[in-house]
Amino acid sequence: MRLVFLGAPGVGKGTQADRVTAQFAWPKISTGDLLRDAVRNKTVLGLQAKKCMDEGKLVPDTVVIEMVRARLADPLCQVGFILDGFPRTVSQAEELGRMFAGRGLTLDRVINFHVSREDIVKRLSGRRSCPKCQSVFHVDFAAPKVSGICDRCGELLVQRSDDKPETIAARLKVYDEQTAPLIAYYEQKHTLTNLDGSGDMEDVYGRLVQVLDRLGVK
Ligand code: AMP
Numbered sequence: 216m217r218l219v220f221l222g223a224p225g226v227g228k229g230t231q232a233d234r235v236t237a238q239f240a241w242p243k244i245s246t247g248d249l250l251r252d253a254v255r256n257k258t259v260l261g262l263q264a265k266k267c268m269d270e271g272k273l274v275p276d277t278v279v280i281e282m283v284r285a286r287l288a289d290p291l292c293q294v295g296f297i298l299d300g301f302p303r304t305v306s307q308a309e310e311l312g313r314m315f316a317g318r319g320l321t322l323d324r325v326i327n328f329h330v331s332r333e334d335i336v337k338r339l340s341g342r343r344s345c346p347k348c349q350s351v352f353h354v355d356f357a358a359p360k361v362s363g364i365c366d367r368c369g370e371l372l373v374q375r376s377d378d379k380p381e382t383i384a385a386r387l388k389v390y391d392e393q394t395a396p397l398i399a400y401y402e403q404k405h406t407l408t409n410l411d412g413s414g415d416m417e418d419v420y421g422r423l424v425q426v427l428d429r430l431g432v433k
Contacts, residue, residue, distance in 0.1 A: 216241060216295040216432055217320060219302070219311075221397060222328035223390045224383070225335040225342075226412045227419060230351065231328070232299040234420050239432065244286050245299040246279045248349065255346075269376050271385030273303060273393060280310050287314060295323075303394045308401075324430055325401040326423070328412035332387070339383050343372040356415070 220228035253261030
């Protein structure tokens with residue numbers, strides 16, 4: 216299965232992609248995670264991307280497209296994959312279409328997660344993540360056993376710099392202007408399924424599994 220998880224920041228697509236990856240062993244390709252790795256490792260690309268990310272803006276298309284191209288060439292991706300957070304602009308989607316065509320692949324489905332704006336802001340502002348093992352928690356909805364400490368590896372949890380209130384607003388504006396047009400783009404290609412992303416993680420996963428069932432995934 217080759218899937219794209221689409222939706223505004225904070226709709227839970229990364230969390231759901233992790234669940235699917237754990238169950239079906241399709242790798243998750245998250246451009247946000249790849250960029251954060253580059254920033255952590257202080258690579259040239261990471262240093263270039265950091266400013267855009269901190270301001271809630273998109274990193275230039277050419278940078279993310281090349282990252283995705285390299286990742287798709289990984290033999291592990293031959294069984295299928297989930298693209299999380301890519302494409303985010305129409306031109307990224309067009310380039311993805313060309314990459315697939317060049318490899319004789321088809322995109323099976325784009326799952327568009329929807330959550331109210333109010334819930335998105337609550338989810339993003341309470342999100343805390345582990346800088347070491349990348350586990351994600353929420354101060355109210357998925358609190359760690361010991362406040363501020365990662366359940367998995369004991370590291371101190373941090374708030375992502377782009378989850379601060381002013382950056383959340385900027386990211387949502389960027390989503391409305393540059394990413395939301397992808398809904399119509401994929402609707403026209405008859406590859407879009409809308410998914411209600413509200414409620415807790417288990418409810419959303421249950422709905423997602425129903426969609427995957429309908430696509431014939433066993
Ligand atoms: P995410 O973790 O998906 O919310 O991504 C965090 C940040 O990484 C975004 O706010 C952007 O600055 C950058 N980013 C991630 N994916 C992309 C993409 N496909 N195109 C451009 N920038 C991206």
